[in-house]
Amino acid sequence: MSQTKRQRVLITGASSGIGLQLVHDYAAAGWEVLASGRNADKLDDSCGAVAAQLLVADSSDRDAVLSTFADIGELDLAILNAGTCEYIDDARHFDSALFKRVIDTNLNGTAYCLEALLPQLPRGSRIALMSSTSTLLPFSRAEAYGASKAAMDYLANSLRIDLRRHGIAVSLIRPCFVDTPLTARNTFAMPGIISVARASAIIRRQLARGRDEINFTRPFVAFLRLVAWLPSALNNRLQGGKQRL
Ligand SMILES: NC(=O)c1ccc[n+]([C@@H]2O[C@H](COP(=O)([O-])OP(=O)(O)OC[C@H]3O[C@@H](n4cnc5c(N)ncnc54)[C@H](OP(=O)(O)O)[C@@H]3O)[C@@H](O)[C@H]2O)c1
Structure with a gap:
């Protein structure tokens, strides 16, 4: 009797929010899920029941990422989702330590994952990088977060060109506001915020369709593009009040 091979997906930032929902949804759909996070207990509590493997590494620690992701075997899909957000509250007294923390986790962490995973990815596989719709329009206080995600856009789009001849596809994911512990810390209004279940459904559907860019939701993206066009x-x-010269 022939058995179809289960598809394998690695998801980073699996212990919370969008990553956690993706872990549960892919597992429910029959995928073999490798869940990665930085806190072993939290990862076990959140994903232990459904994930085939738990991989513990802080994304900003290159050695940890390289050793944890060494020899994990062939994947059909890797979703590099781990990320953080900290705001620059006082731009005049620019906090470069905060800036570095955000870049290290979001951007350099992604680079470490790429270094570890790309040699192991077979032809026909796909890698997805988690950016944000915040790259469509500069937002107040988002100098660090926005810069990390804008760099992610370029990284994904450039990588897609170079991995094409290796048969590895690259998707760039730009979500709108999603209701997660990350956004629960925000004290401002978040127009068009959606649930993690909806975000996961959109991401999984669009990845299955082989989309290079996954921007959602459509009305929110259209609104940002319109404002960016101004x-x-x-x-x-509009965002910063009157300029004082
Ligand atoms: N929520 C939104 O509105 C939104 C919108 C656009 C883009 N995004 C992006 O979507 C991704 C997931 O965000 P989320 O909203 O689901 O946030 P979340 O609930 O805070 O989850 C973030 C995940 O990343 C992990 N993480 C953070 N720093 C890490 C590090 N140094 N090393 C390893 N893992 C680390 C967290 O681990 P712990 O559980 O240990 O903290 C957690 O598993 C992020 O890249 C975020 O920028 C989110």
Whole structure:
């Protein structure tokens, strides 16, 4: 009797929010799920019951990422989702330590994962990088987060060109506001915020369709593109008040 091979997916940032929902949804759909997070207990509590493997590594620690992801075997899909957000509250007294923390986790962490995983990915596989719709429009206080995600956009789009001849596809995911512990810390209004279940459904559907770019939701993306199209002086004024010279 022939048995079809289960598809294998690695998801980073699996212990919370979007990553956690993806772990449960892919497992429910019959995938073999490798769940990665930085806190072993939290990862076990959240994913232990459904994940085939738990991989513990802080994404900003290159040695830990390289050793944890060495020899994990062939994957059909890797979703590099781990990320953090910290805001620059006082731009005049720029906090470069905060900036470095965010870049290290979001951007350099992704680079470490790529270094570990790409040699192991077979032809026909796909790697998905988690960016944000915040890259469509500069937001107040988002200098660090936005820079990390804008760099992610370039990274994904450039990588897609170079991995094409190796048969590895690259998807760039740009979610709108999603209701997770990350956004629960925000004290401002989050228009169009959606549930993690909806975010996961969109991401999984679009990845299955082989989309290079997954931007959602459509109305939110259209709104951001419209505002981005306005003269920058108007956007600066809308977000930052009157300029004092
Ligand atoms: N929620 C949104 O509205 C939204 C919108 C656009 C993009 N995103 C992106 O989506 C991704 C997931 O965000 P989320 O909203 O689901 O946030 P979340 O609930 O805070 O989950 C973030 C995940 O990343 C992990 N993580 C954070 N720093 C890490 C590090 N140094 N090493 C390893 N893992 C680390 C967290 O681990 P712990 O559980 O140990 O903290 C957690 O598993 C992020 O890349 C975020 O930028 C989110």
